[in-house]
Amino acid sequence: xxxxxxxxxxxxxxxxxxxxxxxxxxxxxxxxxxxxxxxxxxxxxxxxxxxxxxxxxxxxxxxxxxxxxxxxxxxxxxxxxxxxxxxxxxxxxxxxxxxxxxxxxxxxxxxxxxxxxxxxxxxxxxxxxxxxxxxxxxxxxxxxxxxxxxxxxxxxxxxxxxxxxxxxxxxxxxxxxxxxxxxxxxxxxxxxxxxxxxxxxxxxxxxxxxx
Numbered sequence: 001x002x003x004x005x006x007x008x009x010x011x012x013x014x015x016x017x018x019x020x021x022x023x024x025x026x027x028x029x030x031x032x033x034x035x036x037x038x039x040x041x042x043x044x045x046x047x048x049x050x051x052x053x054x055x056x057x058x059x060x061x062x063x064x065x066x067x068x069x070x071x072x073x074x075x076x077x078x079x080x081x082x083x084x085x086x087x088x089x090x091x092x093x094x095x096x097x098x099x100x101x102x103x104x105x106x107x108x109x110x111x112x113x114x115x116x117x118x119x120x121x122x123x124x125x126x127x128x129x130x131x132x133x134x135x136x137x138x139x140x141x142x143x144x145x146x147x148x149x150x151x152x153x154x155x156x157x158x159x160x161x162x163x164x165x166x167x168x169x170x171x172x173x174x175x176x177x178x179x180x181x182x183x184x185x186x187x188x189x190x191x192x193x194x195x196x197x198x199x200x201x202x203x204x205x206x207x208x209x210x211x
Contacts (some may be wrong), residue, residue: 013194017181019083024200040102051096116145
């Protein structure tokens with residue numbers, strides 16, 4: 001089955017969803033074989049260079065207090081840990097612009113290392129607390145993903161894939177995707193949100209039976 005995974009690396013539920021999906025696919029390998037392709041979604045397309053403090057951002061965006069944001073953060077960290085991902089967020093964490101990260105992921109799709117780069121970018125952002133808008137961070141992530149760092153740098157120093165990213169964002173928004181992660185199976189079935197592995201597995205097995 002073809003799985004289109006629409007997401008942003010600034011979205012904690014997206015890494016929870018990806019790890020949950022991968023665990024589900026491993027558990028359901030007797031019934032499901034999948035090809036995952038990643039597509040861009042920017043939670044904060046107008047975020048300036050250097051980003052914004054996460055507590056401040058969440059408070060402004062959702063109208064909640066700092067204490068409520070902290071409680072949500074700890075719940076998200078626990079969910080991430082439950083699927084094997086270390087999320088080292090704190091009061092000092094920041095949220096950043098991810099447009100160049102999406103450009104690099106578009107390049108990686110052609111190079112055959114997109115899922116490895118996606119994992120490396122999530123780790124850079126949430127585990128290492130680095131700025132995924134910083135080209136040095138992106139080049140390092142490409143290297144960790146087994147991609148050519150100098151080729152990645154050349155992409156970032158150009159405007160390559162900018163139109164591709166914008167066109168894909170527009171395409172998926174036009175299809176009604178307005179929150180992420182969105183997992184679209186065979187262009188027909190939608191699984192929304194950072195579901196637990198067992199829920200992903202249940203839905204994937206049901207889809208496989210229908211197919």
